[in-house]
Amino acid sequence: MWRGGSNTRTCKRRFFSSPTRSRHHRPPYICRLHSRGSQHLKAMAEVDHLAAERATARFDVEEMKVAWAGSRHAVHVADRMARLVASDPVFRKDNRTMLSRKELFKDTLRKAAHAWKRIVELRLTEEEADLLRQYVDQPGYVDLHWGMFVPAIKGQGTEEQQHKWLPLAYKFQIIGCYAQTELGHGSNVQGLETTATFDPKTDEFVIHSPTLTSSKWWPGGLGKASTHAVVYARLITEGKDYGIHGFIVQLRSLEDHSPLPGVTLGDIGGKFGSGAYNSMDNGVLRFDHVRIPRDQMLMRLSQVTREGKYVHSNVPKQLLYGTMVYVRQSIVADASKALSRAVCIAVRYSAVRKQFGSQDGGPETQVLNYKTQQSRLFPLLASAYAFRFVGDWLNWLYTDVTQKLEAKDFSTLQEAHACTAGLKAVTTSVTADAIEECRKLCGGHGYLNSSGLPELFAVYVPACTYEGDNVVLLLQVARILMKTVSQLASGKQPVGTMAYMGKVQYLMQCKSAVSSAEDWLNPDAIQEAFEARALRMAVNCAQNISQAASQEEAAGFYERSPDLLEAAVAHIQLIIVTKFIEKVHQEIPGHGVKEQLQALCNVYALYILHKHLGDFLATGCITPRQGALANEQLGKLYAQVRPNAVALVDAFNYTDHYLGSVLGRYDGDVYPALYEEAWKDPLNETVVPEGYHEYLRPLIKQQQLKLSRL
Numbered sequence: 001m002w003r004g005g006s007n008t009r010t011c012k013r014r015f016f017s018s019p020t021r022s023r024h025h026r027p028p029y030i031c032r033l034h035s036r037g038s039q040h041l042k043a044m045a046e047v048d049h050l051a052a053e054r055a056t057a058r059f060d061v062e063e064m065k066v067a068w069a070g071s072r073h074a075v076h077v078a079d080r081m082a083r084l085v086a087s088d089p090v091f092r093k094d095n096r097t098m099l100s101r102k103e104l105f106k107d108t109l110r111k112a113a114h115a116w117k118r119i120v121e122l123r124l125t126e127e128e129a130d131l132l133r134q135y136v137d138q139p140g141y142v143d144l145h146w147g148m149f150v151p152a153i154k155g156q157g158t159e160e161q162q163h164k165w166l167p168l169a170y171k172f173q174i175i176g177c178y179a180q181t182e183l184g185h186g187s188n189v190q191g192l193e194t195t196a197t198f199d200p201k202t203d204e205f206v207i208h209s210p211t212l213t214s215s216k217w218w219p220g221g222l223g224k225a226s227t228h229a230v231v232y233a234r235l236i237t238e239g240k241d242y243g244i245h246g247f248i249v250q251l252r253s254l255e256d257h258s259p260l261p262g263v264t265l266g267d268i269g270g271k272f273g274s275g276a277y278n279s280m281d282n283g284v285l286r287f288d289h290v291r292i293p294r295d296q297m298l299m300r301l302s303q304v305t306r307e308g309k310y311v312h313s314n315v316p317k318q319l320l321y322g323t324m325v326y327v328r329q330s331i332v333a334d335a336s337k338a339l340s341r342a343v344c345i346a347v348r349y350s351a352v353r354k355q356f357g358s359q360d361g362g363p364e365t366q367v368l369n370y371k372t373q374q375s376r377l378f379p380l381l382a383s384a385y386a387f388r389f390v391g392d393w394l395n396w397l398y399t400d401v402t403q404k405l406e407a408k409d410f411s412t413l414q415e416a417h418a419c420t421a422g423l424k425a426v427t428t429s430v431t432a433d434a435i436e437e438c439r440k441l442c443g444g445h446g447y448l449n450s451s452g453l454p455e456l457f458a459v460y461v462p463a464c465t466y467e468g469d470n471v472v473l474l475l476q477v478a479r480i481l482m483k484t485v486s487q488l489a490s491g492k493q494p495v496g497t498m499a500y501m502g503k504v505q506y507l508m509q510c511k512s513a514v515s516s517a518e519d520w521l522n523p524d525a526i527q528e529a530f531e532a533r534a535l536r537m538a539v540n541c542a543q544n545i546s547q548a549a550s551q552e553e554a555a556g557f558y559e560r561s562p563d564l565l566e567a568a569v570a571h572i573q574l575i576i577v578t579k580f581i582e583k584v585h586q587e588i589p590g591h592g593v594k595e596q597l598q599a600l601c602n603v604y605a606l607y608i609l610h611k612h613l614g615d616f617l618a619t620g621c622i623t624p625r626q627g628a629l630a631n632e633q634l635g636k637l638y639a640q641v642r643p644n645a646v647a648l649v650d651a652f653n654y655t656d657h658y659l660g661s662v663l664g665r666y667d668g669d670v671y672p673a674l675y676e677e678a679w680k681d682p683l684n685e686t687v688v689p690e691g692y693h694e695y696l697r698p699l700i701k702q703q704q705l706k707l708s709r710l
């Protein structure tokens with residue numbers, strides 16, 4: 001009804017003849033159309049365009065919300081915080097892509113201050129405050145303050161240091177960031193160049209940036225907001241370099257925010273996408289012999305005495321990387337949030353959008369009914385659930401390992417490193433690609449900022465790089481896999497997520513018993529195929545490395561690193577599948593909830609099998625016929641998911657504010673919203689554009705003159 005040709009033609013005529021006007025003085029036809037839009041919006045506000053979709057769901061959506069959130073309490077708190085944010089005009093975000101960088105940054109400061117005010121006024125708990133910040137949904141210095149600065153002090157500071165610094169950070173009397181990466185080195189932490197040289201005469205460290213490449217570069221919150229940083233630098237005492245250690249360094253005055261003497265700092269410049277991560281002040285920092293007291297070295301893991309003697313506690317030195325491990329596990333949980341947002345938008349819009357299918361003027365086909373749309377979208381829906389559950393498990397593992405470390409049991413450190421690094425890498429890569437796929441699934445409208453997808457992509461995609469480049473992290477997993485394979489011969493039993501490798505005799509020669517499409521619904525069949533594939537890929541790599549006898553092991557690893565990456569991915573996909581299967585085995589209340597999760601688990605596993613069929617066939621784990629049967633079963637599962645798809649994304653329980661997408665609206669009333677949104681663009685503030693008189697009119701007149709001379 002909004003595609004009426006005659007109105008559009010009228011619009012065009014009057015546009016060309018109208019002088020420049022402000023939006024408040026729109027020509028009558030625009031006002032007419034616009035107010036019709038508003039009336040329409042009002043009239044339709046109570047119409048649920050997706051009601052028919054919701055009616056076909058075969059499960060209890062409220063109970064699925066509980067399964068997704070983890071508990072009834074979690075649903076309730078999240079709901080309250082989401083609504084609190086959505087109803088507060090300060091947290092408005094629909095205009096963000098139209099703000100200049102300066103306006104956007106100021107808006108971020110305003111939102112962060114307002115969020116803090118509400119947290120204090122309402123006496124919110126830590127859980128509530130975290131959720132409130134999540135729903136504000138604008139990257140800013142507070143993410144690094146709470147997400148890295150505070151955890152670094154907690155993890156690497158002594159009791160005394162925590163006692164001194166944490167209360168200041170908790171009350172925002174200081175604002176902190178995490179300054180590790182440098183212009184010349186990010187992935188290679190041991191290659192950092194900043195120095196912290198102990199001066200026994202004054203009992204101070206001298207922090208210095210000896211080269212341009214030693215400039216700190218990237219830390220979020222550093223550019224404009226932070227007063228302090230945990231700075232990673234090479235500790236030098238008694239003339240010896242003891243490698244990288246953390247130091248608390250004040251950067252700016254607490255009176256007027258000016259940089260302290262010897263400190264040069266600023267923002268590193270605009271980043272990918274409009275709005276997006278540009279709300280964050282990623283910064284550059286240089287030190288010119290800046291002095292800090294000795295007790296500002298984070299001394300939980302190692303100390304420097306008053307005399308300058310270096311003392312390392314009897315703990316693994318990798319504990320220095322603890323903050324990164326903590327953040328990597330939280331990034332996995334975040335991947336499911338970002339992915340579920342994109343999928344929610346694409347599923348709802350695909351149910352609203354209709355194309356083709358009618359030869360006689362009857363209703364067209366919902367694009368969600370196209371099998372190709374389903375085969376692109378439903379695996380992403382399943383992945384969102386898979387990442388959610390593996391994220392919960394990883395959080396449990398992290399907590400468990402932390403408790404063991406407290407008790408000086410370091411046996412699970414390697415497991416924590418492999419799982420956090422590998423899961424961070426796989427879930428962020430998949431999520432970034434999936435957001436882009438969701439944009440394409442929404443056709444042309446997905447490319448509009450108002451779809452929410454371009455900004456979501458731009459904000460999310462650096463997750464493949466920060467907290468460890470994904471390739472670098474997967475190579476860490478591969479190294480641990482190779483170590484585990486090499487220990488198998490000596491009879492050492494692998495543990496945790498590597499335990500399956502202990503079944504090496506069986507897994508190296510087993511043949512899948514699948515003989516029908518339905519056989520692929522058996523979790524044991526899936527588990528065995530995934531275990532055999534992962535183990536055989538790892539063993540093949542290990543054999544190839546050792547067969548290159550003329551080479552050092554490190555050189556063999558380097559040569560084989562592309563294959564090693566694939567072996568690491570196979571191992572991590574096995575973990576995700578295993579944790580999903582385990583989740584579905586648990587008691588899950590609610591009508592139909594378990595059945596839906598079972599279907600999604602099978603979709604996830606069989607989709608991965610189909611996508612990586614080459615691996616499964618090349619390692620001889622399954623036959624081509626069994627691969628074809630898996631694909632046949634996948635098609636049947638998509639048909640099972642189809643009537644539940646909208647309800648499955650409703651279970652994420654996202655408000656329209658948090659989704660930030662006209663295409664993903666809960667009520668599905670997409671077209672009036674798209675239409676309305678277009679008029680808000682600053683380019684529509686005047687009907688005749690700025691620049692018309694300088695550039696367009698002379699051009700047109702010149703051409704007219706030329707034509708008239710012919």
Ligand SMILES: CC/C=C\C/C=C\C/C=C\C/C=C\C=C\C(=O)SCCNC(=O)CCNC(=O)[C@H](O)C(C)(C)COP(=O)(O)OP(=O)(O)OC[C@H]1O[C@@H](n2cnc3c(N)ncnc32)[C@H](O)[C@@H]1OP(=O)(O)O
Nearest residue numbers: 143144147180186187188189190318321330417466467468
């Ligand atoms: C903001 C937070 C809030 C919420 C999160 C949500 C969203 C995030 C939002 C925004 C992002 C904002 C901030 C981003 C911040 C950053 O990016 S901070 C900088 C992050 N930098 C990196 O991740 C660097 C990556 N590099 C490394 O980690 C290391 O250099 C390395 C690649 C692991 C190599 O280490 P190393 O040089 O020491 O050498 P190796 O020989 O490879 O390893 C030696 C042994 O140590 C073991 N190891 C390595 N790492 C760990 C670890 N983390 N834990 C335990 N063990 C580890 C490794 O396995 C070797 O063991 P061995 O073989 O037995 O000897």
Ligand SMILES: Cc1cc2nc3c(=O)[nH]c(=O)nc-3n(C[C@H](O)[C@H](O)[C@H](O)COP(=O)(O)OP(=O)(O)OC[C@H]3O[C@@H](n4cnc5c(N)ncnc54)[C@H](O)[C@@H]3O)c2cc1C
Nearest residue numbers: 178179180181185186187218219220462465466467468471
């Ligand atoms: C948005 C954003 C926020 C950030 N926030 C912070 C922060 O708050 N604090 C902070 O300290 N840092 C921060 N960083 C920095 C971030 O941690 C690093 O950029 C990241 O660790 C990657 O390091 P790099 O930039 O040195 O990449 P490089 O290592 O230079 O990567 C370049 C390429 O080389 C490849 N490569 C590198 N090493 C190897 C290898 N051994 N084998 C094979 N391939 C390799 C990589 O795969 C990649 O393709 C942030 C970065 C971004 C983008």
